[in-house]
Amino acid sequence: MQRTARVRQQESALRGFRGRVTAVTIKEVLSILHDRASLMLMLLVPVIQLLLFGYAIDTDPRHLPTAVVAADQSTISRTVLSALANTGYMEFTHRPQTEAEANALLQRGEVQFVVKVPSDFTRRLVRGERTQVLIDADATDPMTVTNPLAAAGPAIEQALRRDLIGPLKALGGHSDAVELVIHRRYNPEGKARFDTVPGLLAVILSVSMVLMTALAVTREYELGTMENLLATPARPLEVMIGKICPYFFVGSIQTMVILLLSWLLFGIGIRGSAALFALAAVLFILVNLAIGFMISTVSKTQLQAMHSAVVVLLPVTLLTGFMFPFRGMPSWAQAVGEMLPATHFIRITRGLMLKGASFDDIARELAALAVMLIVVSALTLSRYRQTLDTGAKPAA
Amino acid sequence: MSLAIEVHDLVKRFGSRTVVDHLSLSLEQGRVCGFVGPNGSGKTTSLRMICGLLTPDGGGGTCLGHDLLREREAIKRQIGYMTQRFGLYEDLTIRENLEFIGRIYGLDRLHGRIDDALERLNLATRQSQRTGSLSGGWKQRLALAACLLHEPKLLLLDEPTAGVDPRARRAFWDEIHDLAAHGMTVLVSTHYMDEAERCHELAYLAYGELLAHGAAAEIVSRSGLHAFVALGGGLDHLATSLRGVQGINAAAFGATLHVSSADPIALEEAIAPFRHDPALRWHEVQPTLEDVFIHLMGDARDNAADG
CATH class of the missing domain: 3.30.70.920 (Lrp/AsnC effector binding domain/regulation of amino acid metabolism (RAM) domain)
Incomplete structure (x- = not known):
């Protein structure tokens, strides 16, 4: 008898819990729906950002200014040069007389490349000896030079095969007749290749999830509705879950919009497991919602919450490997980066979208996200009390 | 008669400032008690402690027979607290606000209850209107209806009629007495003397101390x-x-x-x-x-x- 009574009590407690969570959720959904402008922004921002980063910020620029120092002016050397121009990456804008002059142009950043054809180019080629074309590249921005340099070799080879006719035809046959010597100047490593779209997903989700929850909860304190809510039987956990649910939905929609657009516009899809991707996205959205909630528990006004959110979000763009290569940062900055959920999420998205990573490859990052979710939620719940005690202004 | 409120030696400090200083107050069921006193005298803080929104730094007591410190959940389910500032959501419609409160309390027959409340308020035709567009008097009546929705036994009202015109105030007080006649206990803070005179009894608080408690005539003669x-x-x-x-x-x-x-x-x-x-x-x-x-x-x- 006692047992059934206890079971019944537990059932009614659960019903109460569900009812109050639903109540808060419905309220929050209505609030979002009534604020059409914010709703449109939430859905349009990902699209705008994706288009901006995808198109306006071109990571594959063409028609780069190039200086040519042609010490050898034969038909064959002209063939080689026009082959380089035809890749579309190089545009011969300068024809300096000396190498020193060309180096100065490169130094000043007036040209991206210097192409040098040595004076014995044709002579050596005709004799059947190996010959060279030299390209000096300004590799300060490695992204800019990667594609042009990759295209140069095949272009020259193809042009020689086509244009060497008659007695010289045999020379074009073997592919190593012309050696392409490339100097990456200023940044010889040039390893900073990163992909914008997977990182962008992390940034957009961070911004909208953190900001949205931080403001949604702080607004209740500022408008005085929280006092009313706290005087009801609604408990902190119930309010938190109820408030988070609608924004979780918004975050999922944003994720799908970004994925769809990046696939349609840039052909970047998910190479790894879609289920793993979904799991990572869910974890990441939840962590950010919890961070937003935590900000709201330490802020008294919406303005304060906004500022705190910016403080949290700035490192998300700078220290997570989204804007700047993670390995290029000093170790303290890397340590800060490791503390940010976005760092781990970017690694997961890059892994799954670009490299086709397996569960084992990203297990550590997933675990990091899970730990962060638990820690932040626990902190938030311990700070968010049922009373107005913390932060209550001396009442009139 | 059982006591709806029985608190003793309640103390609340904000930093070094003692806002409520050893407040003891008993209130019988079915009475309307006016909480009066100058600004900053600790009325709101006292109300918040009684309804469990603030934890007292000292003292204790019971509210509707439940312990003030240990049984907050039970207290919250049985009281209606109307905040000094309008506590409902201005971006929601009138009906949506009532539905929200009803769901929070897990009320049955929610639809019927809200229809009744809207009917009583004369707001049935305006139920889809944004709450923010209501005038002060209407907001106050709606807030009262919202905290009555779950049929509480005790009402705590914090300056409910501030900035409301005399006619609306009179209607409000008629309703308070009507509720009291049906057994509701009401503790209401006010600055208006005409309202204080309509209370069964008064508690006068100044600088955190209860200086007088009793019927208006008693207080005057004493x-x-x-x-x-x-x-x-x-x-x-x-x-x-x-x-x-x-x-x-x-x-x-x-x-x-x-x-x-x-x-x-x-x-x-x-x-x-x-x-x-x-x-x-x-x-x-x-x-x-x-x-x-x-x-x-x-x-x-x-x-x-x-x-």
Whole structure:
């Protein structure tokens, strides 16, 4: 008898819990729906950002200014040069007389490349000896030079095969007749290749999830509705879950919009497991919602919450490997980066979208996200009390 | 009669400032108690402690038989608390707000209850209107309806009629008495003397201390205050000169001047020079509640200054 009574009590407690969570959720959904402008922004921002980063910020620029120092002016050397121009990456804008002059142009950043054809180019080629074309590249921005340099070799080879006719035809046959010597100047490593779209997903989700929850909860304190809510039987956990649910939905929609657009516009899809991707996205959205909630528990006004959110979000763009290569940062900055959920999420998205990573490859990052979710939620719940005690202004 | 509220020695401090200082208060079921006192006297803080929104730094007691410190959940389910600021969501419609509150309390027959509430409020035709567009009087009636939705046994109202016109205030108080007649206990804070006079009993709080508790007439008679009323011309001038005298309060009300003091001899002496002014007529009267409150406030301030 006692047992059934206890079971019944537990059932009614659960019903109460569900009812109050639903109540808060419905309220929050209505609030979002009534604020059409914010709703449109939430859905349009990902699209705008994706288009901006995808198109306006071109990571594959063409028609780069190039200086040519042609010490050898034969038909064959002209063939080689026009082959380089035809890749579309190089545009011969300068024809300096000396190498020193060309180096100065490169130094000043007036040209991206210097192409040098040595004076014995044709002579050596005709004799059947190996010959060279030299390209000096300004590799300060490695992204800019990667594609042009990759295209140069095949272009020259193809042009020689086509244009060497008659007695010289045999020379074009073997592919190593012309050696392409490339100097990456200023940044010889040039390893900073990163992909914008997977990182962008992390940034957009961070911004909208953190900001949205931080403001949604702080607004209740500022408008005085929280006092009313706290005087009801609604408990902190119930309010938190109820408030988070609608924004979780918004975050999922944003994720799908970004994925769809990046696939349609840039052909970047998910190479790894879609289920793993979904799991990572869910974890990441939840962590950010919890961070937003935590900000709201330490802020008294919406303005304060906004500022705190910016403080949290700035490192998300700078220290997570989204804007700047993670390995290029000093170790303290890397340590800060490791503390940010976005760092781990970017690694997961890059892994799954670009490299086709397996569960084992990203297990550590997933675990990091899970730990962060638990820690932040626990902190938030311990700070968010049922009373107005913390932060209550001396009442009139 | 059982006690709806029984608290003793409640203390609340914000930093070094003691906002509520050893407040003890008992309130019988079905009574309407007015919580009066100057701004910053700790009325809101006391109400918040009684409904479980603030944790007392000292003292304790029961609310509807539940322990103030340990049984907050049970208390919250059975009280209706109307905050000083409008506590409903202005971006939601009237009906959506009531539905939200109803769901939070897990009420059955939600639809019917809300229809009834809207009918009583005369808001049925405007139920899809944004709450933010309502006038102050309507907002206050809606807030009251919202905290009555779950049929609480105790109402805590924090300055419910601030900024509301007299007609709406009267309607509001008629409803309060109607509720009390059906067994509801009401603790309501107010600054309005006419409202204080409509309460069964009053609790006067100043600087965190309960200075008087009882029916309005009791408080007046226990105050030991003596009062005269002067009628005639030049009262404003007279008020100014009397106000300078130690221990004398003087306030002009239109064509009459109220002069009161705790010391009958000092009062006689103060008004003696004007007693035979042919332009004035003098009567000894019962002091008003306002006289008493202003007197109590002055005493408390003296105490605070001494301490």
